[in-house]
Amino acid sequence: MDNVNQAKFWQQHYEQNSIKWDMGEVSPPLKAYIDQLPASAKSEAILVAGAGNAYEVGYLHDQGFTNVTLVDFAPAPIEDFAKRYPDFPSDHLICADFFALSSDKYQFDWALEQTFFCAINPARRDEYVQQMATLLKPKGKLVGLLFDVAFEHEGPPFGGTKEEYQQRFAPYFDIEIMQTSYNSHPARQGSELFIKLRAK
Ligand SMILES: C[S@@+](CC[C@H](N)C(=O)[O-])C[C@H]1O[C@@H](n2cnc3c(N)ncnc32)[C@H](O)[C@@H]1O
Incomplete structure (x- = not known):
């Protein structure tokens, strides 16, 4: 499980084009959210952390959002995005470990979550919650999708439940929305929660 903490693990997947998580397009619920x-x-x-091929970043950019920061610790998808x-x-393309980002340097109004939380070692989930809260401005929001499924195989992706997420996020976020996504990509229909969480 520790391999997912290493950029090398993900970089190899990109180099070998073994990227089953990659939908090749902006995630439909996130597109709908951005559009409104x-x-x-x-x-x-x-x-957008753990952005990979970053279709959401591309979409935001195409729609005229001017202050979007892409973070991933694998260089391959960032080079491809560029x-x-x-x-x-280019100064908004950050090849770095999300957990090492300094909140003195980075402060965001909001963040998009798309198959990053499920990619980290589950033992680091509370660390993710804390780090995300630190990188957001007061009352900043975390918007995105979390898997609502227990995968049979060993991850990544690592699954979870609504109850687990409620408990983990509650110390740092008010949960405004956490409900089954009605407009997921067909391959993920019924298996993900749309979330909108507000930093305390
Ligand atoms: C499952 S992929 C998802 C990529 C993209 N969000 C998507 O939906 O196609 C997880 C991504 O998170 C990145 N990642 C994993 N741990 C990271 C970390 N600690 N810091 C930065 N990026 C990380 C990996 O390099 C990989 O690109």
Whole structure:
């Protein structure tokens, strides 16, 4: 399980094109969420961590969001993203460990979660919650999707339940929405929760 803590593990998957998690498109519930945001949101500071091929970042950029930061510790998908989006600001492409990001340097209005939480070692889930809360401004929000399923195979992805997530996030976030996503990608229909959590 410790291998998922290493950038090398993920980098090899990208190099071997063994990326079963990659939907090849912006996640439909996240696209729908982005589409209903007001124009005033376009300058907000947004974090997409564990972004991989980062279709959500590409979509935000295409829609005119100007302050989006992509974080991943595997260089391959970031290099690929930079080729696909040559006009995306390179200082917002951060090849680094999410857990090592300094909140003195980075503060975001909100963050998008898309198959990153399920990719980390489950023993680090509380660390994720704390680190995410630290990187958000007061009352900042975490929006995204969490798997609501127990996978039979050993992860990643690592599954979970609504009850577990409620307990883990409650110390640092108010849970505004945590419900079965009604507009998931067909391959994930019924197996993920849409979340909107507000940092305390
Ligand atoms: C399952 S993939 C999901 C990628 C993307 N969100 C998607 O849905 O296609 C998990 C991603 O998280 C990245 N990752 C895992 N642990 C990380 C960490 N501690 N810091 C930064 N990135 C990490 C991996 O390199 C990988 O790109």
